[in-house]
Amino acid sequence: MSSTHPLDANDVIKVASLARLSLSDDEVERFTGQLARILDSAAEIAALDLGGLAPTAHPLALVNVLRDDVVRDSLDRDDVLSQAPSVNDNRFSVPKIIGDAP
Amino acid sequence: MSTLPDGWFMVVGLEVHTELRTETKLFCGCANAFGDQPNTNICPVCLGLPGALPVLNQRAVEYAIRIGLALHCVIQDSSFHRKNYFYPDMPKDFQISQYDIPINGPGYLDLPGGVRIGIERAHLEEDTGKTTHLGGTGRIHGSDESLVDYNRSGVPLVEIVSCPDIRSAAQARAYAAELRSILIASGASDGRMEEGSMRVDANVSVRRGEDQPFGTRCEIKNLNSLRSVQRAVEYEALRQIALLEDGGTVRQETRHWDEDAGKTHTLRTKEEAYDYRYFPEPDLVPVTPTQAFIDTVRTGLAPMPAERRAALVSLLGEPNDAQIDQLLAVVEQGLDHFVITAVNAGVNAPLALTRTANELAASDRSLDNLDAEAIAATLLLEQAGDLSATQSKAVLAEVIAHGGGDPKAIAKSKGFEHMADGALDLVIDEVIAAHPDEWERFCGGDEKLQGFFTGKIMAATKGQADGKAVSAGLRARKN
Numbered sequence: 001m002s003s004t005h006p007l008d009a010n011d012v013i014k015v016a017s018l019a020r021l022s023l024s025d026d027e028v029e030r031f032t033g034q035l036a037r038i039l040d041s042a043a044e045i046a047a048l049d050l051g052g053l054a055p056t057a058h059p060l061a062l063v064n065v066l067r068d069d070v071v072r073d074s075l076d077r078d079d080v081l082s083q084a085p086s087v088n089d090n091r092f093s094v095p096k097i098i099g100d101a102p
Numbered sequence: 103m104s105t106l107p108d109g110w111f112m113v114v115g116l117e118v119h120t121e122l123r124t125e126t127k128l129f130c131g132c133a134n135a136f137g138d139q140p141n142t143n144i145c146p147v148c149l150g151l152p153g154a155l156p157v158l159n160q161r162a163v164e165y166a167i168r169i170g171l172a173l174h175c176v177i178q179d180s181s182f183h184r185k186n187y188f189y190p191d192m193p194k195d196f197q198i199s200q201y202d203i204p205i206n207g208p209g210y211l212d213l214p215g216g217v218r219i220g221i222e223r224a225h226l227e228e229d230t231g232k233t234t235h236l237g238g239t240g241r242i243h244g245s246d247e248s249l250v251d252y253n254r255s256g257v258p259l260v261e262i263v264s265c266p267d268i269r270s271a272a273q274a275r276a277y278a279a280e281l282r283s284i285l286i287a288s289g290a291s292d293g294r295m296e297e298g299s300m301r302v303d304a305n306v307s308v309r310r311g312e313d314q315p316f317g318t319r320c321e322i323k324n325l326n327s328l329r330s331v332q333r334a335v336e337y338e339a340l341r342q343i344a345l346l347e348d349g350g351t352v353r354q355e356t357r358h359w360d361e362d363a364g365k366t367h368t369l370r371t372k373e374e375a376y377d378y379r380y381f382p383e384p385d386l387v388p389v390t391p392t393q394a395f396i397d398t399v400r401t402g403l404a405p406m407p408a409e410r411r412a413a414l415v416s417l418l419g420e421p422n423d424a425q426i427d428q429l430l431a432v433v434e435q436g437l438d439h440f441v442i443t444a445v446n447a448g449v450n451a452p453l454a455l456t457r458t459a460n461e462l463a464a465s466d467r468s469l470d471n472l473d474a475e476a477i478a479a480t481l482l483l484e485q486a487g488d489l490s491a492t493q494s495k496a497v498l499a500e501v502i503a504h505g506g507g508d509p510k511a512i513a514k515s516k517g518f519e520h521m522a523d524g525a526l527d528l529v530i531d532e533v534i535a536a537h538p539d540e541w542e543r544f545c546g547g548d549e550k551l552q553g554f555f556t557g558k559i560m561a562a563t564k565g566q567a568d569g570k571a572v573s574a575g576l577r578a579r580k581n
Contacts, residue, residue: 018377020188057181057203062387069124069161072131077141080149088236090140091249094190096235 129156148256150194175209199227220265428459473506
């Protein structure tokens with residue numbers, strides 16, 4: 001979605017499907033307009049000459065927020081599993097999966 | 103060394119994931135432990151519950167830097183990204199990883215044979231949960247239900263990406279083996295492929311000339327042993343060559359290695375590939391290790407395998423080919439300190455090496471707590487002639503089984519008494535006197551009877567006699 005390619009309904013449908021969102025035709029039309037305005041705003045910044053500025057890795061002026069490698073109590077398994085839709089053999093049961101994880 | 107049809111060349115790059123030996127996970131204080139009861143090491147962070155916030159484990163950063171230094175990487179300021187995909191082993195629906203700026207930039211790894219393989223990057227990321235597929239045939243495609251254990255979710259990983267510098271299946275195996283040795287030596291990982299703490303993916307392509315551009319590559323997953331790495335890379339290169347020679351084209355895709363069948367099959371094509379939509383992780387700030395910290399980590403690094411192999415070579419002087427194979431194996435398995443301890447105790451280096459490479463390496467017991475001094479003491483007895491080679495191996499087996507012990511006491515309990523000078527001569531004379539007919543035939547040229555007499559003498563000495571001394575004693579009397 002570079003600035004040379006205006007956002008269209010196909011882009012919105014693709015992004016929605018990647019996020020597992022099901023959109024009605026009305027919603028596709030509405031979000032195409034909204035997302036295009038967001039991209040227009042970003043394009044204004046992209047048009048500026050920022051060659052002298054370092055990229056911002058994070059808006060906070062903090063680095064190296066670390067913790068010691070010390071074990072803390074985990075949650076009670078029964079409490080956690082009692083909130084799962086389906087459990088088998090102390091594990092979360094999910095519908096069958098086709099193919100390996102990425 | 104290539105086993106490909108004439109004129110064909112393969113190009114391979116490996117991606118190796120290794121779990122770090124931290125006490126806790128990458129972003130929470132849950133225990134990082136293999137083999138615990140399912141779903142006992144889980145909390146809101148590693149379950150991806152709403153509102154939970156990750157905090158980076160300091161030791162995981164240190165271990166990642168250890169790996170980077172061991173691979174001669176550029177250690178740099180880095181940040182984290184979210185890698186988005188939907189799969190039940192990843193409860194947040196994204197994995198926290200490093201994208202454009204990894205903690206470890208370019209480096210290299212030198213294979214024992216001298217070939218240098220470039221390292222593109224080695225970055226930090228979190229592991230996923232463990233999925234077990236049930237139902238059907240038990241294989242992925244036949245499953246009706248999948249069960250998820252999140253104990254592994256959030257365990258720290260470093261992913262080491264090689265450059266496409268590998269040129270044969272044997273070299274791919276050698277790279278994985280050397281990397282594994284380096285990871286273990288760094289103390290950052292235990293390198294246990296059978297437990298999944300080190301996992302290898304291979305990118306394989308072929309071309310019709312070493313100066314040709316790279317062909318279309320396929321990524322092979324599920325390589326769970328060094329043997330699988332070599333077999334799968336070889337199979338995949340041959341598959342692509344056969345396809346191209348038949349006029350077909352290689353599709354860019356992800357393929358799954360089936361160890362039992364010895365084949366790869368399509369997992370997903372490029373069209374089905376995930377679009378991860380990486381974006382900066384807003385809940386984590388950049389990691390900027392100081393030069394002083396990096397220097398401290400560097401100073402604390404244990405000797406790497408190349409240096410340890412060189413140490414064994416210098417003990418041996420000019421090792422022969424068999425000894426070079428032995429010392430490669432001994433360092434690969436982290437057993438070289440047994441050789442060094444024995445040599446320091448006065449054992450000659452070839453004996454120390456060969457017993458370590460055979461008796462110790464072949465043991466199916468854990469050698470982590472084995473007393474190196476007890477091994478050295480046993481080998482000293484063998485070297486002095488107090489134990490025959492056979493007896494020494496029997497005593498070593500006992501020492502290994504108990505993690506140590508007094509070899510003299512073990513030898514005594516087995517009836518391996520040192521034979522007094524002249525005792526063997528006496529036994530040989532007695533055995534010959536008891537079997538005059540056989541002796542006459544042996545002296546007459548029936549060489550088969552050498553075994554008969556050796557057996558009788560060994561039995562009479564309860565195996566204490568040195569085989570070479572028995573043979574020499576028989577020959578001396580025969581003439």
